[in-house]
Amino acid sequence: MKAMTYRGPYKIRVDSKPEPRLQHPNDAIVRVELAAICGSDLHLYHGMMPDTRVGHTFGHEFIGTVESVGASVQNLRVGDRVMVPFNIFCGSCFFCARGLYSNCHNVNANATAIGGIYGYSHTTGGYDGGQAELVRVPFADVGPTVIPDDIHPEDALLLTDAFSTGYFGAQLADIVEGDTVVVFGAGPVGLAAARSCWLMGAGRVIVVDHIDYRLRKAEQFAYAETLHFGEVDDVVRTLKKMTDGLGADRVIDAVGAEADGHVIQHVTSAKLKLQGGSPVALNWAIDSVRKGGTVSVMGAYGPLYSAVKFGDAMNKGLTLRMNQAPVKRQWPRLFEHIRAGRIAPRELITHRFALDDIAEGYHVFSSKLDGIIKPIITPVA
Template sequence: MQAMVYEGPYRVKVGTKPDPIIEHPNDAIVRVTRSAICGSDLHLLHGLVTDTRVGCTFGHEFVGVVEEVGSSVRTLKPGDRVAVPFNISCGSCFYCKRGLFANCESTNPNSDLASGVYGYSHTTGGYEGGQAQYVRVPFADVGPMKIPDDMEDEEVLFLTDILPTGYQGAEMGNIQPGDTVVVFGCGPVGLFAMKSAWLLGAGRVIAVDHLDYRLAFARKYARVETLNFKDVDIIPTLKELTEGRGPDVCIDAVGMEAEGSKLHSVLGVKLKMEAGSPTALNWCIQAARKGGTISIIGVYGPPWNLVPIGTAMNKGLTFRMNQCNVKRYMPHLLEHIRAGRIDAKGIITHRFPLAELPRAYELFEKKLDGCIKCVLLPHGHA
């Protein structure tokens, strides 16, 4: 099959790899019809996530058609269309029983970390990803959701990661009716966090970024107020907009490659002395009102970052964070899509056949041509 191949920091190509095979009775083989490039893939591309191995295939957002199932699979059959959560979860361990599918202890040898994840570093199990024509799906009776016959692949593609992630980010904010919510980052996850904040009762939603085209997209797509941190002093401005107190909820939808701080950029991104640049997280802590809530859905790598935890303690802030428990949210968010409350495919700005993957990565990484979200067509056609 044709698949994305990681060649080292900043280098990807499309190459030929062996077709995946059934390795366990509860596996399925899925022919990928749509895949996407995620901001988390850029962390891998830039060499910021440990144990990202040369030769691996990225991609944890994909939908497709079941080609083959193992002997113990009961819920799927060849021909079924499925959306596959990025978490690989067993469905029966201590965490899965509690709906914490992102913390499954059966699918990742590094059991103190997250669950297994498709197309990520070997710190999450080393599973091959979906930026390929075919992918092996373990625990096929647990994760995949059948796509309703009357829905298109692209309508549900983002149920595999970024829509549930944005929604969980808003949910973890414990938004109360009328709250002011600030979302740092106008990328795809941030956009869905904004939409979700409205659904959960926010009275005001403010988006922060530094790229004018992304801020314009957020205003149009999510109907939010926007601030460009290159144009204003962001913390005093947020205080001024909120009667001097600060927002009730701050959502970090950026993570380890945040801009805005030369110190953290040098320490974290260039020298690798921090697990990325925690600028957005620092701003959340500084901006939030006393007694407010910080929700972290931006990805940070271990082991540590420089953050003002003393300030957070003295302000009485509540922190909520996790990788997204995707399976838990899929049915609920599917109904929001059906009802027209969320136009999930409305964030897609570019589509590429798999053969043009390096160009897609370049556009997404460098934020060229108004790129918000790239979708890949592994078999070269709609």
């Protein structure tokens, strides 16, 4: 089969790889119809994630058609069109029983904190991802869901991670009706979080970023006020002025270790970019939320090179909530919002690339060219 493969930092290509096979009675093989490139894939692309091995296939957002199933699979049939959550989980361990699918205890021997993720290095289990023609789906009875007939395929694709993660970030913020919410980051997840804040009763939403076209998208898609942090001397002070000197009620960090591929050693100005390995956005969140407020974190973090202001968070009486999103848990409610016309996740999609052109897709996305927000991949011609 054709599959995207990693060859080293900034080097990917489409190779011919052996087709995946059933390795367990509860496996399925899915032929990919649509996949996506996620902002967190750029951490891999830039060589920022440990144990990303040459030959690994990325991609944790995909939908497709079931080609074969293992002997014990009960809930799927060959020919079903399915959406596959980015989390790989067993469905029966202590954590899965509590809906913490992203913390499954049985799918990742390489870590104790996080479960399995498709196409996200061997730190998350070493599972090949969906930027390929075919993908092996473990625990096929608990992860994949048949795409409802009234859900657009591209909406289903965006629910496999980006939009569900943004929605989860808004959930973690514990928004109370009328709250002012600040969202750091206007990538797809931040935009989804900002739009979701309104669904949870927010009275005001402010999105912070440093890229003009993404800020325009925040105004158009998320109906948010915007702040370009590169155009102010002090982003925290500016946000305080915008919120009666108190700070926002809730702040959502949708940046994490921003995938620009650099490291901030010292942060002295708001004009410095939110870049890889640095908790700049998290510290801004801690500083700009009001005392007694909540900070929600679902940006992807790797190694940190600067200290998080934990003492400030403690002294302000903040609630910090964070996790990788258990996306399947969000789907029933998100289906309702889509059917009611409140959201159309596919409106985030700006670019479509064939699998053969995926290297160009990564380049455009990484370099933030051509107004790109969310690129998707079409393995099937």
